[in-house]
Amino acid sequence: MIEEIEVSRAIVENAVRDFLDCLEVDVAIAGGGPSGLVAARYLADSGAKVALFERKLSLGGGMWGGGMMYPRIVVQEEARFILDDFGINYRKERGQYIASSIESVAKLLSVAVDSGARLFNCISVEDVLVREKRVNGFVLNWSAVEAAGLHVDPLAVKARYCVDATGHPLEVCSIVCRKVGELNTPSGGVEGERSMWADLSEKLVVENTGEVYPGLYVSGMAANAVYGSPRMGPVFGGMLLSGKRVAELITKRL
Amino acid sequence: MIEEIEVSRAIVENAVRDFLDCLEVDVAIAGGGPSGLVAARYLADSGAKVALFERKLSLGGGMWGGGMMYPRIVVQEEARFILDDFGINYRKERGQYIASSIESVAKLLSVAVDSGARLFNCISVEDVLVREKRVNGFVLNWSAVEAAGLHVDPLAVKARYCVDATGHPLEVCSIVCRKVGELNTPSGGVEGERSMWADLSEKLVVENTGEVYPGLYVSGMAANAVYGSPRMGPVFGGMLLSGKRVAELITKRL
Amino acid sequence: MIEEIEVSRAIVENAVRDFLDCLEVDVAIAGGGPSGLVAARYLADSGAKVALFERKLSLGGGMWGGGMMYPRIVVQEEARFILDDFGINYRKERGQYIASSIESVAKLLSVAVDSGARLFNCISVEDVLVREKRVNGFVLNWSAVEAAGLHVDPLAVKARYCVDATGHPLEVCSIVCRKVGELNTPSGGVEGERSMWADLSEKLVVENTGEVYPGLYVSGMAANAVYGSPRMGPVFGGMLLSGKRVAELITKRL
Amino acid sequence: MIEEIEVSRAIVENAVRDFLDCLEVDVAIAGGGPSGLVAARYLADSGAKVALFERKLSLGGGMWGGGMMYPRIVVQEEARFILDDFGINYRKERGQYIASSIESVAKLLSVAVDSGARLFNCISVEDVLVREKRVNGFVLNWSAVEAAGLHVDPLAVKARYCVDATGHPLEVCSIVCRKVGELNTPSGGVEGERSMWADLSEKLVVENTGEVYPGLYVSGMAANAVYGSPRMGPVFGGMLLSGKRVAELITKRL
Amino acid sequence: MIEEIEVSRAIVENAVRDFLDCLEVDVAIAGGGPSGLVAARYLADSGAKVALFERKLSLGGGMWGGGMMYPRIVVQEEARFILDDFGINYRKERGQYIASSIESVAKLLSVAVDSGARLFNCISVEDVLVREKRVNGFVLNWSAVEAAGLHVDPLAVKARYCVDATGHPLEVCSIVCRKVGELNTPSGGVEGERSMWADLSEKLVVENTGEVYPGLYVSGMAANAVYGSPRMGPVFGGMLLSGKRVAELITKRL
Amino acid sequence: MIEEIEVSRAIVENAVRDFLDCLEVDVAIAGGGPSGLVAARYLADSGAKVALFERKLSLGGGMWGGGMMYPRIVVQEEARFILDDFGINYRKERGQYIASSIESVAKLLSVAVDSGARLFNCISVEDVLVREKRVNGFVLNWSAVEAAGLHVDPLAVKARYCVDATGHPLEVCSIVCRKVGELNTPSGGVEGERSMWADLSEKLVVENTGEVYPGLYVSGMAANAVYGSPRMGPVFGGMLLSGKRVAELITKRL
């Protein structure tokens, strides 16, 4: 027989235990889109303790909608192995690999979860923890608190490395640049995304992936946005490669 | 080299081909929550051509948020085999099975996709097709059209059987009852969900699963809502079993 | 030295422990306005385990604003002893007792807290638990979830007796009447508040206080609203007496 | 007999074929107001392959409302021949030509369509394609996606020449100036429209019509807004002449 | 030289003269969608004085968006001659005629204007004029007044016959049925549109076209909505035929 | 020298003294449109103590906007003497008297104020006071409280007679009919305004003016709305006569 309060107890206890266990992690990732999920998975695979925080109820970010709500994405040859790594099916046409955007989200999520990375939804990163010119954690709140216009204090989690994978609003970098100090960019600030040039942006997103402030890495669309590189379209290869790249860079330092 | 218009072409052509291929299916499902996804998968497994339409950008429905945004769900013994069937991990505590709500969505989606069911997002069912007192398809529109307040006509798809898996707003049943005819319920209308009684509602949701109007089945939370049964809480066993049940009922008739 | 994650841990652990401890109580009260707080205090004084749930961030309900935002309330002779009981200061003028509305809220809260009653804010009662024609608990959710328009399942708590002290929207009674069964009122439904007649309504609110459905009591403004009695103005004596009355009625049965 | 899915198929196939055929054009025009439509028509007449994208459901822009919702427009002598060219009726009064604003939109549209220009509605230009300091296409999305607040990637189309005919918000020029590089204006940026001086602005709008960035032309109200010229009132002669002018300038280079 | 106030004067004088000239007409039509425009044109062709009032800034109604924003419409054989009558181009595929939705609106408008019908935009019909159980005019207001939430009185125009061509909200019929008297329908009220059945609805829309209350005719989608017939999809033949039919019926009585 | 706090003191003291002086009046009027202002003036002229409460910041109601924002009103011969009584200028054309709507509001207000009637703005009537089946006062609140969505209690004022002059929403009658008892209308409820028939409605508005519930009179547009008479257009004669009529009826009983 199902006893409702046993259900309540099980849900709260298990979820809170998991959250408390993540108060101190190796890597904290802001943003549950493709680059965040890829990074989470490879970091977890390499043994790191990883927590990823997504503000929306659902993870997957801008990948769900494909291009103009046509639920397909395109991946170039260089990134095909990541599709294979995540078990995503694709079809080859004129040198490109085409996959379902819905399947891609589903598989990125499934594999990231199975890797041991901890995924949290409904939580937004509203600030960072700082110590002597270094980012060393996130300041979190329920995103529903903000949406409901409530005035409620946040809580903090600590991380050896933080990743901004929030896409082109690059929420964490914006906070750091406004409230902490200069970023590792030509102007010291956020450069902002340039107009679309798919071929170039796919290369740059991997090059731009890296540490923009002590303790803070940037990945995916946010990497291009912080360095003023062109925006990407519904080609997701660079995004996936950037997620893998940030995982490699951080793994070396753990 | 990536040529943007080749990306555009590949995405539109592939997605539209898939949509056109689904203008006539065996089963059309409204709602991409847990019961809809489970139904889609088992129907596809049995060889049916299945298309599922979800109005949100993301699929997964009310399962993402667990209970009160604590991302866990509970499943009872009777439904555990479905967790196994979809590869969802769980922990047993006091006779209940506890799983991550995020993982559960990811795995339901991944497996449903792999089964061959076709999943569409951003599309809402705004009406049904009728012929002589039988529902034989859905009338669809981009949900963004409605959200943007535009006046744009819908398009129609045909199906041998339709399933309302939209949860307690039971959107399709409401349309049928207002615009087509009496449902197979005591009052002939939508009875409306009663207050929570988890144990009972978990049993009833399976019993209530079935044909409520010629050509139209109801599954999951909508099944309880149409028959005036108690609502369910974050126990998802009944929901999953109902999805399986509707697949079995329809499979017999195909 | 202050370590942020120790702060996070302390806050979450203490609050969650308290919430879990309240999954099963003697009395659950919906609504943190004056009658709910008075009821909570006297019930706790008599040894009952009491939990009160308020949907707003702040407790105190409609008492904060006095009359037309003039922060004063009026109490008649019969209820003066409750002001004394809670240590609220007042001034006598023409047979009435006038107090600050802000002080009144502060003292009701302080004394209720000191009595051992457990007060929760930001949580709304979105449904009730039923078993065989008896209310035996509340179905709760973060009120921010609703305000943010998220689709997230609730959790349940169990109580031997429930009290609707939500004021004239009488939220719990409305749910019960729509989703459970007939109330103990002339029409079996919610009668709705009548126009203002302060003298009469102050008497009736005490008489109307009582059990409206097995397991569910009604108190304060909600008591008049459910029985179709006149509404009250910024005279709070009846409201306070009703809170005391519901505490007495339930105490006898515990 | 009408079969709904044949209707669906015909609509989707024909429209998508047309869209795919426009992935690469000679001229892409943003904005379906009078100057855009005039430009589209004369370009198509001269043999160019032209696609025009309007974000609203209806084309015609600010011409529908006449002056202060009085549905009339005024055209001066110099532009009368364009009214004749499009078959728009007018009446002469005190040296001005007065026409119905509704008829004017209808005829501009009809003739533009008959010229072979391809018109698309419900689509907004959210970015441009760039290559080595040259604009060579538009980045498009459903405008309903933006209105509905969805996070969905755009698609791109390629054009030898692009035209910003979006009126005084000059949407394309603003993007180019923020995300690509300096415009061919005194400040290198968007100057912004000055106060009304009808006589002067009617002359300047034709002079201002031209290439503001390699590959990008500006026409109509946007031409005055980008160069800081005075705004126009409900005199539409300059607007029409500007549309013709941009067509002539581009035709020479094709 | 352009003198702004001469522009102002010309616009106001011409537009107001036209409006005053339409204070008394033979036929007043509410709604500027396809059936209203077709009716206006054939009525004007037959010598009637016709005024059409549309609440939006643009005319064309639901035809602009084609099906699901794919800008194409379908017309069946029976109605092809109306496409020809209006000079709308089409392509034949599998027994259906496919036209551009944008061109169709443009041509319907152009031809209606050329027929001498008077078209007004930005004006909504907020009530009807009655005399002894007969509708004999419209009560008009700027639709912007309503949108801006202003409390401003309307003005009235008189007509021998009125037509509700407002589509499925059938705004005029709803007013008449609520504020004047019983309609000529089975229930005496508005029956409401049924679910889609394209073949049947295309036939019924012509049969349903007629007088629903002395002095008030119904045409197009509104004709099906008032009689409880199935809704139409993006097949516009019936709509066009209905517009022609209402013109014929009224012409006989003028 | 101006001392700000002396300004504050003077304003608060004078205004509050006036409000307190109006806690008990002969006649309380809800609604500061033309019929309310006319009634207030004639009642005050006859020696009654009158208070009028308007929810908006400005008084004048629907008269400001004339017809369709053309700031003119029309008055018929029978009511011309009221224009004269208030010093409103007019012009005679085809048997009607035409006045500026702005001047009319200004003069109605000026003369009403000079008559000694007390006018309050920003205050809404949210309920009535009742005693044994008689209305004997209003329950008031700041309308800003409602607009701001605050939960704040109202205050009450007593009156020998109350007048609902709130126009067609007839706010007070609606409250009485829902929360107090049956009105003196055929159905006992609010009949609702019928469609426009200016000639008839101008006559009926005077006949309908009277007592609809013990202690409650109705005047102006509300008088027609409560009895199901036709609505009026921008002809204000009946409205003015109704205001005079209600003043006469009440004066007899004072």
Next chain:
Amino acid sequence: MIEEIEVSRAIVENAVRDFLDCLEVDVAIAGGGPSGLVAARYLADSGAKVALFERKLSLGGGMWGGGMMYPRIVVQEEARFILDDFGINYRKERGQYIASSIESVAKLLSVAVDSGARLFNCISVEDVLVREKRVNGFVLNWSAVEAAGLHVDPLAVKARYCVDATGHPLEVCSIVCRKVGELNTPSGGVEGERSMWADLSEKLVVENTGEVYPGLYVSGMAANAVYGSPRMGPVFGGMLLSGKRVAELITKRL
């Protein structure tokens, strides 16, 4: 007998005739608050042709609400004669003159109207007319057009002198400073209102009244806002004196 269309005709013809007659005036005033109304009256008294445009439905501006919605205003000795001039009653207390805010608006309006000034409501000034570095008219639109979010062109009126009496948003000055040229202020721009210092601001508002750009005067609260003077409270003497002052300054030049 009242014929509705005669009412419509009379209203439109009279109002439009008045508007057309005001296409060219001596003085055009933006803003119908106290300083605008005072200026309008004294200018009209001196024989000037004056038109005043107010964006709201009601005139009177910020005077309606007194101080904190207590409907009283205070005027100092120096400005008392203006109260007398307009027939406004007052009471003297501690050296100040206290009047009803509602009466004050009513009398300002009544007297301004009787002086022959033309008052228009529902119309906003969205731009100015310029000629060779001089403002010589206003560009007008229905304010409802803006509120309804419509894209509709404005119309223009010509004036020898223009007055910005729009209060502290100083709408016209902002436009001139952004779109025409430097104002006659220390910075050449709008300085912005400083914090309250009633005594000083009452003096400065008169001194600041004057020509800020060739052809454009500023009056009332806007005069202080443009020169960075302190804001005024509910003391209206300076405002009234400023209105008189601007009238005197302009009269000299006419």
Next chain:
Amino acid sequence: MIEEIEVSRAIVENAVRDFLDCLEVDVAIAGGGPSGLVAARYLADSGAKVALFERKLSLGGGMWGGGMMYPRIVVQEEARFILDDFGINYRKERGQYIASSIESVAKLLSVAVDSGARLFNCISVEDVLVREKRVNGFVLNWSAVEAAGLHVDPLAVKARYCVDATGHPLEVCSIVCRKVGELNTPSGGVEGERSMWADLSEKLVVENTGEVYPGLYVSGMAANAVYGSPRMGPVFGGMLLSGKRVAELITKRL
């Protein structure tokens, strides 16, 4: 017997008397959160006449919600004595003191009220009074006026010292810096809060507490925000100590 108008009279008279009595005080505090309440209490204890103005209906500020809606706060050893001073219960864990956020608000309020400080809700500080480079009072309005979008003038109160305790929007300091003159900060302006560093911010908040402009003090979260110090989390010790500190600093000068 309760007479409603006696209730009205008692409430208005008592509240207004209190407000008028506070037109001139020793200390005026903006913001009813923890630091404002603590300051109010200690100032009142030392004999000062104190008035505190809160814009919300409820006082308590950001303390109600604890951390992420978990209703607990943490206080460090240094501030524990303030918990004792206010009678707030706590539990010690790992060197921190944990209290209920709801109890903390209740006790801060109760004790502040009992100290004789005057607390006002629903009132916002929209400006300051200035005299010769000194702040000497607040300019107040109902916050509902702003929320309702009304244009209503404020009233002023005078104070020897003013305190900005409005938290990180530091509303008063922002006004002073924009409309009065340079603050006593490095840049002369508002520096803005930096990212979270709990340990440091808890120290700095006390150091930052002080006079930022002649006559204006800053306290609590606002103290850190004005000086660019790190933000605090749900540790409230510094906030409480800052409230006590500002009280001490001002007391010395009274």
